[in-house]
Amino acid sequence: MSPQVAGLLQLTALIAALALAYRPLGDYMARVYSSEKSYRPEKWIYKAIGANPAAEMRWPSYLRGVLAFSAVSVIFLYLMQRVQGSLPGSLGFSSIDPDQAFNTAASFVANTNWQSYYGEQAMGHVVQTGGLAVQNFLSAAVGMAVAVALVRGFARSRTGELGNFWADLVRGTVRILIPISVIGAIVLVACGAIQNFSGIHQVGQFMGGTQEWNGGGVASQEVIKELGTNGGGYFNANSAHPFENPNPLSNLFEIFLILLIPFALTRTFGRMVGSLKQGYAILGAMAVIWIGFTALMMWTEFAHRGPAFEIAGGAMEGKETRFGIAGSSIFAVATTLTSTGAVNSFHSSYTGFGGGITMLGMQLGEIAPGGVGSGLYGMLIMAIIAVFIAGLMVGRTPEYLGKKIGTRQIKLAACYILVTPALVLGFTAVAMALPTPADSMTNSGAHGFSEILYAYTSGANNNGSAFAGLNADTQWFNTTIGIAMLLGRFLPMVFVLALAGSLAEQKPVPETAGTLRTDKPLYAGLLVGTILIITGLTYFPALALGPLAEGLAS
Helix, strand or coil, X not given: CCHHHHHHHHHHHHHHHHHHHHHHHHHHHHHHHHCCCCCHHHHHHHHHHCCCCCCXXXXXXXXXXXXXXXXXXXXXXXXXXXXXXXXXXXXXXXXXXXXXXXHHHHHHHCCCCCCCCCHHHHCCHHXXXXXXXXXXXXXXXXXXXXXXXXXXXXXXXXXXXXCCHHHHHHHHHHHHHHHHHHXXXXXXXXXXXXXXXXXXXXXXXXXXXXXXXXXXXXHHHHHHHHHCCCCCCCCCCHHHCCCCCCCHHHHHHHHHHHHHHHHHHHHHHHHHHCCHHHHHHHHHHHHHHHHHHHHHHHHHHHCCCCHHHHHHCCCCCCECCCCHHHHHHHHHHHHHHCCCCCCCECXXXXXXXXXXXXXXXHHCCCCCCCCCCHHHHHHHHHHHHHHXXXXXXXXXXXXXXXXXXXXXXXXXXXXXXXXXXXXXXXXXHHXXXXXXXXXXXCCCHHHHHHHHHHHHHHHHCXXXXXXXXXXXXXXXXXXXXXXXXXXXXXXXXXXXXXXXXXXXXXXXXXXXXXXXXXCXXXXXXXXXXXXXXXXXXXHHHHHHHCXXXXXXXX
């Protein structure tokens, strides 16, 4: 069997698995977020934090809950790292430096999981499991809560109430993320991932010296790393490490976990707004982009150019032989079109165009299907933009799901889509203009520029993957990427929740013969075109200086 055929079979199996899980999981999540019943463990949590899950919140209160909880999480995780040397189970590792502790705390709370450190050489069991893994659950639950609040904005009328943040946070964690993670961890252990709390031990000789590895709760952290579209690896090699991702079966399962909730949330959206067809339209737009990017990546990496490529069967540099080009390409697209950032290969070693595809996937806003929660609300923002453009074309007031898209709504949507490009392009420009940041580049020319552009694209879009080659463990990059991660995560949430509140206050507009049908393939096509055009106009000059220039020169 040729590698290309094997890749197509992997992709087919992945699509089939996602299709089977789509309806039951989507409907289940809709019931979770629509339920008024609280389970006993949830009541204990509400009592401990002093929250009333039945109290409805308007968007400012909901936002205050999101920001306050996330701020406390950043402080808590920062302090854990700063006192690591005094904690039990630290494996003898010292406390983390202030700038790196800030960067890591911001990273994991913002669902980015950018890592400027070697996990197996810096973090002990307590910080890894009690700090980083916990934030993998909580940051994912926050994103899902914000998405559900926006969906309620479309579904409700004549009220500014969006639900209760604390109830959404707890239910998303207890009823969705934890149960799936328990099952997923068992599957990963069965595939060969490790799960223990052993200390550092020698595993043999390596290039004339002794090689040492430490154990850890790897499988349990790996599953929520992928399921919650987090991405931070227990080991520096991330999902290329055999302890995290042992074989092709575990590789395919991890890709399935990455895409599972973001795709299923479109079913949840359709169920909660009372029209499954609306969910299918959003799903269709996401699927078209994801499949298109995957096909383009596989074609780019399988293309034979020269004897070395022909002998290897494609661009094998930087890829694990146990996954091959197909498994690596599917993983790379899945992780950059979502806010996951996990890697099973080095994106820097991809072909020029292949590296550009990973970068463009993040620059789209990671909405196909995107992160848990963030992908759905990002796509709904683009849906509003597409409706507005269609309304301008025919001279009608744009409407979406019975809600008028007026001046306030389109301003909030526009602010949302401008935040991330401003952070990415602004920080990249400053880094290239200053002498010190450029010293961190391993490569010069177009590829070196791509290293820095990729870093800020990854940070501001809350992805967390790296282009490799860039020494990001400096005060400049730890600080600026940390700021980009926090602003890129929480500033858009301000606009999303404000938009949700304005939509919830509206009275639904009755559908007429002139209403644009947003549940049809024509609209899904318009949505895809809008996404590609907006991204192209925003990032094309920067991409032309980096991956496009490198690809054309090779």
